[in-house]
Amino acid sequence: MAMKTELREKQWVEKYPDVGTEPLPTEPYLSQERFALERDLVFRRSWxxxxxxxxxxxxxxxxxxxxxxxxxxxxxxxxxxxxxxxxxxxxxxxxxxxxxxxxxxxxxxxxxxxxxxxxxxxxxxxxxxxxxxxxxxxxxxxxxxxxxxxxxxxxxxxxxxxxPAQTLQSYLGGVADQLAGCPFDKMPLSQTYRVEERANWKVGLDAQNELYHFPFQHRHVAGDAFRTNDKRQSRYQDLRLYNYHSVWSCEYGESHKLTPIASTLYKFDGILRAFTIPQMIGEMDFFTVFPNFVILLYQLGTSTSYLTYHFWPLAVDRTIWEIRVHFREPLSVRERIRQEYFKCISRDTLQEDTAMHEAVHSGLASRAKPHIILQDNEIAIRHFHKVMEDRIGAGLPT
Amino acid sequence: MPAIDEPSLPEEFSDLQPYLEWALEPERARTEMRVASSMVEIRDFYDTVQPRLEAMIRYLEDFRDDPMPAPAHRLYLISLSLVEVANLVELYKRREVFEGCDPLRYASDQ
Missing domain, CATH: 2.102.10.10 (Rieske [2Fe-2S] iron-sulphur domain)
Structure with missing residues (x-):
């Protein structure tokens, strides 16, 4: 299949020059005053x-x-x-x-x-x-x-x-347009994880909101899962920044090898019926819905599934990361076990993430560094913080 | 617990009898078993059950539209335990997730 992903560097800042290229301050992850502003101007005034x-x-x-x-x-x-x-x-x-x-x-x-x-x-x-x-x-x-x-x-x-200053439809903007008619109701809830993390809520959201870390942090499970360039660096198939929200999409890598278990579970079982969704942009789409909600759609074999993330702030340095796993009703036992396998792999990967969120927060809290530095593939993080700054700066209801 | 005369597993899978303790639900019980087992035990379980997975699936497909009889259900739960530990044997090649948090923080009763 022809590759849809362009591999060149710095392509997304060309598309969205307004988000800038500067380092971002670390203080918003740590400040009690900032946390109060996020409560009053973001969480009390967003859908x-x-x-x-x-x-x-x-x-x-x-x-x-x-x-x-x-x-x-x-x-x-x-x-x-x-x-x-x-x-x-x-x-x-x-x-x-x-x-x-x-x-x-x-x-x-x-x-x-x-x-x-x-x-x-x-x-x-x-x-x-x-x-x-x-x-x-x-x-x-x-x-x-x-x-x-x-x-x-x-x-x-x-x-x-x-x-509310805006209707939900208007607030969701491009996300609502892109995912209009998406058959979420055909993919019932299969599992919920609710993990309390010792980290600011934006640390976890930022960590999830890019693909740069995948070949490194998740090297054992999914290092070659997504499309990379010849230096094994992740590239997106598409990236869109909306009014407050964003989506990045990627293709799966071609070199991904199946383990013995995966080979058995992905075997054609004669009852396989494809379940794909025209609303999807790539093979995995990561929608960030401002402020604290993520819809992560992905192809699993021939079937579409999705995860949601909620980052629920408890205190400036404590967050509940809630992960909900949705699968379609399996058509065969093989599909059911494949879903379970995928869930277990995801869960192991999420355990890597939770440890990382807490380690990042510890580093931020040391105040050793006044800034974080972001590359082109981390542009959705930059967009999120820009929306946040605009909201807090203006203090206006939306 | 199986009734006196009832086989614990379908007859064709009596070789998996030593692994009956992995027939667990809900997910939390399988996670706890994984955490409580040594890598030697996990590898032994995987090495025996993984080559049987295709046969297990083919056997279980016959019951997919009906409630499974208890022996088949236990076989099914063993397959779920197999995918619970698969990563450790196939990818991590050790008992712990690399740079991961305590796995019991992700234990779920659903």
């Missing part, structure tokens, strides 16, 4: 993905996601009218956390376990024990507090600003 509608297919199904940096607990519930809504997970009485489990199904109502105030699955306050003993209490005024929510291709996003 944040909290999950997928597939997680709550039935009436009364709900899940709870914490946006810890904003101290927000978001309850997403499918009401008896079939509509998905998001609320602050807080009781109207004395602000107790309403739902304590991460997911479940409610029988048409949600009960606070403190004084048993009862809400409908559409958020109205239905019942207050000893209501007669309150003073002018009108239940109609005390439903759950709604959170702005919208759904794109099955992904549930919330916005903590009571009046």
């Amino acid at each position: 944040i993905n909290v999950g997928r509608v597939d997680e709550i297919p039935g009436i009364g199904d709900y899940f709870v996601r914490d946006i810890a940096i904003c101290k927000a607990s978001i309850l997403v519930v499918r009401g008896s009218d079939g509509i998905v809504r998001a609320f602050h997970n807080v009781c109207s009485h004395r602000s107790n956390t309403l739902v304590l489990d991460e997911r479940g199904t409610c029988p048409g109502r949600l009960n606070c376990h403190f004084h048993n105030w009862v809400y409908s699955d559409t958020g109205e306050l239905l019942w207050v024990p000893d209501e007669e003993n309150f003073f002018d209490l009108d239940k109609r005024d005390h439903g759950l507090t709604p959170v702005n929510m919208d759904i794109w291709e099955g992904f549930v996003f919330v916005h903590l600003d009571p009046e």
Whole structure:
């Protein structure tokens, strides 16, 4: 197959000269003041993905996601009218956390376990024990507090600003255009990893947001997995910078050798049916959705799969890296075991990444270096920080 | 645990009987087994089961549309343990991920 990847140097800065070539300061990974600005001007004022509608297919199904940096607990519930809504997970009485489990199904109502105030699955306050003993209490005024929510291709996003300056569609911009109609619903969730890392949330996101490190850090597992030049340096097939987001795409390398296990698992099994997606640009597409969400689409054999990453800041130097693995329903046992094999390889690779994120953060925290230096293949990191600087500099809602 | 008269594994795979302890679920149990095993044990498990993987898959395909009988399900779980440790034998050639974090930070109960 003809190679689509151009191998020359410094091609992406030619395409996007505005992002610059300067070193970036290390202080934004470390500063408590900066962390507070990111909370107030970024996380409180962006569309944040909290999950997928597939997680709550039935009436009364709900899940709870914490946006810890904003101290927000978001309850997403499918009401008896079939509509998905998001609320602050807080009781109207004395602000107790309403739902304590991460997911479940409610029988048409949600009960606070403190004084048993009862809400409908559409958020109205239905019942207050000893209501007669309150003073002018009108239940109609005390439903759950709604959170702005919208759904794109099955992904549930919330916005903590009571009046978002942009719709979700407009916020997603080029990502929404590129992935319109992508059949994410055909690739159900297979596994979730939630790893607490001793690192700033941007350290992990930056580390993932380039392919330069692959032939080095992941040399044992996937050193030759992606297209490289004759010096074995990674090159992208395509790279696009959007309003706030980005995507880089790559082709798989030709020299990648199959191990004995892989040879067995990738064998044609007679029931193989290709599952490819026209929305994909390369054989692996890494979409960064500002600020903290990644959609990573890739070809696995003849079948498309995807991962999502969420980087949930807990403190300036603590982050939960949440990884969700999605596969299509396997058509054969061979495909099912192949998915498991791929998941195990990915997990080993992610363990290399987690250790690296923490080692990078330690180095940053020593303040030995005032800057980080980025090359052309690290341009998506540069774009991300430029968006961040613009947002914090302007202090404007978007 | 298998019932008294029930074979632990399908008859065709009775040679894998010594590796029954690798028939584990969920994923966390397989990860914990991997972490608790020596490289000698892991290599022995891989060297015996890997050449049988093609036959195991062909056997298991017959059950893919139905609930698997318990012996077949155990065989299936052994195949999942095989891919759990495959990297260590085929690529890392050692028990630990290179410059990796504690693997139990990625243990999952799903």
